[in-house]
Amino acid sequence: MKPLRPILAALALSLASPAAAQPADDATVVATVNGEAITLGEMRALKAGMGPQAAALPDAALWDMILDQITRQTAVAQAGEGNLTPRDEALLALQRRSLLATIALEAVAEPEPTEEELRAAYDALWGSAGEVTEYSAQHILVETEEAAQAVAAEIEGGKDFGQVAEERSTDSSGPGGGDLGWFTLDMMVAPFAEAVGALEKGEVSAPVESQFGWHVIRLNESRLKEAPAFEEVRDQMAQQVRRERVEAEVQRITGEAEVERTEGLSPDLLGAE
Incomplete structure (x- = not known):
């Protein structure tokens, strides 16, 4: 689960020139590659995926490293875009769906479980102990x-x-x-x-x-069977509550979706190239 976004972003301000402050929203364009924009949001997303090692670098060095990496990736990606096979297109579609599904379910799982939810999960698991x-x-x-x-x-x-x-x-x-x-x-x-x-x-x-x-x-x-003390398994119950929320949301959304399966296709097609 991604960490909660900071309430305030750190801004590099010049005390002598307040007007020099830079915009800090994720849509800010930091560079272009053959006309394709690279945004501050992309840089922040890459930094978040780098883990603790990113914090050890000076801000300027980290900025240059991340921007250089995204610039090179963008240029190479543009070169490959014209050579996509149907299998490549399918993989991109799956990756996009996976990310969108994760975003939808994070909104359900992220809120801290209430005490009532934790107690209910504990009773369901250990009530018969x-x-x-x-x-x-x-x-x-x-x-x-x-x-x-x-x-x-x-x-x-x-x-x-x-x-x-x-x-x-x-x-x-x-x-x-x-x-x-x-x-x-x-x-x-x-x-x-x-x-x-x-x-x-x-x-x-x-x-x-x-x-x-x-x-x-x-x-x-x-x-x-003996039940553990509630406080000993509080974290476990919190994970259980989140899993149940996600499962319930998946069931709700898929239950409301209009799904039409194409008839007459053989399962053997999975193995065909």
């Missing part, structure tokens, strides 16, 4: 029931679960001993969730099939 159980578990994922039975037999025979996971699991959690961290059952596919919910602490499941393969699961611990 204390009523939801979280589980800490490990699992070993293999491709067949036979492989899962062999894994279960190794563990029943006393082999360490984490070691077997490292050796046998095809899941990305295997190198970490099959550790899945803390999760709620609604985060998992149904057969896996049902198996975890039926386990006691320290118990290992029989092989369980899901769309990913065959699992052997060990429940390490369970606990009631």
